[in-house]
Structures are given as C-alpha cells and as structure tokens.
Amino acid sequence: MRNINRLISGYNFNPGSVSRIKYIVIHYVGGLSGAQANCKYFAGGNRNASAHYFVDHNGEIWQCVEDANIAWHCGAKSYKHGECRNANSIGIELCVKKRNTASQGATDKDWYFEDATVEAAAELTRYLMDKYGVPADHVIRHYDVTGKICPNPYVYNTTVHTWDEFKRLISGGAASAGSAEKKLYRVRKRWEDAAGQLGAFESLENAKKACIAGYNVYDWNGKAVYSAFAGNEQQTAAGGAESVIWAFLTGKGLNAYAAAGLMGNLFAESGLKADNLQNSFNTRLEMTDAEYTAAVDSGSYTNFVRDSAGYGLAQWTYYSRKQALYDYAKAAGASIGGLNMQLAFLWQELQGYKGVISALMAATSVRAASDAVLTGYEKPADQSEAVKQRRAAYGQEYYDRYAGAGAGGNTEQGKTEAAQVPFKVKVDITDLRIRTGAGTDFEKTGKYTGVGVFTIVEVKAGEGSAAGWGLLKAYEENKDGWVSLDYCTRL
Ligand SMILES: [Zn+2]
Numbered sequence: 001m002r003n004i005n006r007l008i009s010g011y012n013f014n015p016g017s018v019s020r021i022k023y024i025v026i027h028y029v030g031g032l033s034g035a036q037a038n039c040k041y042f043a044g045g046n047r048n049a050s051a052h053y054f055v056d057h058n059g060e061i062w063q064c065v066e067d068a069n070i071a072w073h074c075g076a077k078s079y080k081h082g083e084c085r086n087a088n089s090i091g092i093e094l095c096v097k098k099r100n101t102a103s104q105g106a107t108d109k110d111w112y113f114e115d116a117t118v119e120a121a122a123e124l125t126r127y128l129m130d131k132y133g134v135p136a137d138h139v140i141r142h143y144d145v146t147g148k149i150c151p152n153p154y155v156y157n158t159t160v161h162t163w164d165e166f167k168r169l170i171s172g173g174a175a176s177a178g179s180a181e182k183k184l185y186r187v188r189k190r191w192e193d194a195a196g197q198l199g200a201f202e203s204l205e206n207a208k209k210a211c212i213a214g215y216n217v218y219d220w221n222g223k224a225v226y227s228a229f230a231g232n233e234q235q236t237a238a239g240g241a242e243s244v245i246w247a248f249l250t251g252k253g254l255n256a257y258a259a260a261g262l263m264g265n266l267f268a269e270s271g272l273k274a275d276n277l278q279n280s281f282n283t284r285l286e287m288t289d290a291e292y293t294a295a296v297d298s299g300s301y302t303n304f305v306r307d308s309a310g311y312g313l314a315q316w317t318y319y320s321r322k323q324a325l326y327d328y329a330k331a332a333g334a335s336i337g338g339l340n341m342q343l344a345f346l347w348q349e350l351q352g353y354k355g356v357i358s359a360l361m362a363a364t365s366v367r368a369a370s371d372a373v374l375t376g377y378e379k380p381a382d383q384s385e386a387v388k389q390r391r392a393a394y395g396q397e398y399y400d401r402y403a404g405a406g407a408g409g410n411t412e413q414g415k416t417e418a419a420q421v422p423f424k425v426k427v428d429i430t431d432l433r434i435r436t437g438a439g440t441d442f443e444k445t446g447k448y449t450g451v452g453v454f455t456i457v458e459v460k461a462g463e464g465s466a467a468g469w470g471l472l473k474a475y476e477e478n479k480d481g482w483v484s485l486d487y488c489t490r491l
Contacts, residue, residue, distance in 0.1 A: 001127045005062045009043035012050035014070040021132040023089035024125055024139045025074050028096045028151030030106060035062040035095055051091040053124060059116035061124055076146040084145050090128060094121050094151055099223050102271030111152040112159040112221040122169035136171045160220045183220045187211050191222040241272045241339055244490050246402050248343045251459060251468055256403035258360040261369025264395025265378050269315040275337030278310035293337035313342045332486060344466030344486050353377050366399050367392040422457045425488035432487050436480045440464030449483060
C-alpha cells in the first residue's frame, strides 16, 4: 500500500469506532484542485462537509478524517439506498480533470479521472476493504446512496474509466487501470462525435498528421491534446494554452508568483480559452465560442465592439477595450480568438496599468500578484475575500505545476527561461521577415521564413514585437536571423 499523507481535520466529523464501517462510498471532488489542497481546505475550518480521503491526480493520497470517525460526505434529506449512511461508511473523494474548464457544471459530461487517480483509489479501497472486511458489493457511489451525480465520470461512464472498471479493479484480478481499453489518439471534430472520426492512432504524431482544420486530436480520456483550426493562427487546445501562457509571461520577465497570480485570474475569467465568449451570450446570440469567433473574423458579425459580451482570455467586455483588441487583431492579421495575439495584446494593455505592473514585478507571493490583478486590472463586481482566495488558489496550482515546491521567484524564472529553448514554432503566414537582430530597428535580411515549422534557439525582447524575437536555428552560428514571435505559434 502506498503512503497515506495525513492532515487530520478538527472540524466536521462525529466521533465513532471502526466497528461502524460497513460501506465505502466513492465521490469526485467536483472541482479541479488536487488532494492536498482539498485536504487543507477541509481541515481549515467549518465547511459543513468532509471526507476521509482525497486521491490526487497523480495518485497521492491525503487523509482528512480518521477511519473510526464519521465524516459528512453522503448525508441528504432523502436516500435511494436503504442502509448506507455517513454513520456506517468511509468516504473517498477522487480528484478530477475536465476537458473544457470554462464551465464546471455538475452535469457536464467531460469530467474525467487520470489513470493514476483510478489506480490509487482502487488500491486504497482494496486496502480498506481488507482492513475492515467490507465486501465489494458494499463499495458504492455517492450516486447509489442519494442519487447525486457523484462521482460524475462514474455516473455517466463516457470516458475510458468506468464504474464497471473500478468494480473490476477492487474485485480482485491483476488488471491495471486503463488496460481494458487500448490507448489510442482519436481525430474528431468533437469528442462526442464518434461517428465523424477521421481515424485512431497509437502515435500522437500520426494523429496530428491526420488532423485537418476544424478537427482535434483527443487522448483516450477524451481530452483534446491538439487542435487544427482554419485561419491564420494555429490555436492551442485548452490544455496546451496553459504552458504557452506561462512561457509567455515568464518570458516577459514576470517572476513565477506574478505569472501564476495573473494566470489564476485569467483562468477564472475564461478557463484560459482565448476564444471564450461569455456563457450568457452563447445563449443570447445562439453561437458557440468557435462560431462567434469565426463570425467576428469573417466580418459577418459586426457588433463585436459594442455587444457588451465578455470575450477572450481576460473576458474583455467594455467597448473601448474590445475595440482595441479588435484593432490589434486586425493589425496583426490574426484571428480575434488567437492565443498569441491576445497574449501580446494583454501585455500591451497591462503596460497602461502601472500599479498592477509594478505590483506584479515586485510580487513575493501568488496571493499578492493575484490580488493586484483582481483589484487593479480585472476589477469584477465581486472582489470579496472569497473571490480573492479562489483566484489565488487557481494561481497556486499553476505555481505548483510550473515553478515547483520551494522554487523562488527569480531563480525559478531563470530556470524557466533556460528550459524554454530550443522550441519549435509554426508559421502560418508567407511573409514573416527575418531580421539580422532582435527588433525592427535591426536590418531586414530580405528573406522570409515562409510557412512551416521552425526551431527557435534563443529568445530576446526587442522593438516591435510584443512576444519577443526568436533566433532561428539556421542562423544560430552568427546569431543573425531573428523573427517576431508575435507571428509564430509555439508548438
Ligand atoms: Zn459525492
């Protein structure tokens, strides 16, 4: 049995003894944060709920309530199940991921479990079954107790990890999680559109080759890992946007706290989706994010500036800001939903918020950076302590993921930058100039990259490019071939 981390809560349980344990109830956390963060949250005060265990995306296990004591995980006004209650059960919460994080609805069909989470949860469940003599048919879902859609992926069973699989895993046999189904990359328009699938591939590279404009490559969990969009800017699937944004912000000189704090706010605004249209306008305008974006790009929708709809990474809403975004996109020849264009625009716009920029540059914590962005730049109607905490918590996840535990601001930034090159970029325009130095103040070589994929071996800030200048590998020796990264998409 793997290690069980303990952070035992002083709140939200009733005393009991292990002889009470007759059932094990499986849940999902219904949000994107990890096991330790959940455990900390529930141990941190009266939350009117609790669970015994949290299983992380990476398989780490955190315990919050002692097995003997009664946690508050499946209580309800009325029950489907005749016998299982908080008083005679142990509750295990599984951390969960989502394909489209812009909405986190309880009945959304795109929540999914990582392999590591399922493996660890099955291991923990078997361990507890053995320890307390709980038979497999007494391992049930929250759904079976009260009818709540929990754990969502095990109620809808649309991903590779199904409730049947989990029951197999805990009922003996050596099958490991995920082995029941072959791990293939599938090329589809939407994951739900299995009938329109262009192909399924064992190799991601081959799947990418088969992926044409308008289609995505999905992994076996149904998570989009690559997207091919029509138009002149290659877009990145939501999962990939995260690392692009991190690299952009740290490349601008923000330390890890500042980059994470800013990203947490962008996540709260848009789920890091550059083509995100404010949800209420999806309904009002009867357009998906992609349809709205395409209509603005093509000019068939003319009310972008004045429609008061939040749009893009920062959910730009006010007409003057949307006008500026629109003008910036047109000048760049980019889609209004282009990630790189929006990042460059965001960065330019932020320069007008001197207080926010100086707070970011001086940030010594994610919270400080996040608060500065929330109160000085995003300025939503609700700037309560709860909102501040939530946004900072989103930011902390990026910090943990990209800066790692114990990494300080400046040292980490150096590390990030060092790790950035070389990287590949895709150029979709035919006339991207190559200059002899990093900036429009350097001479043109008279050459163009043409459309294709190129390797960048060094990045420098310079005149005339918000995203910086990249040194092409072919010019590495004399360092005399630079292109504006505003017009490149990092792969
Ligand atoms: Zn539940």
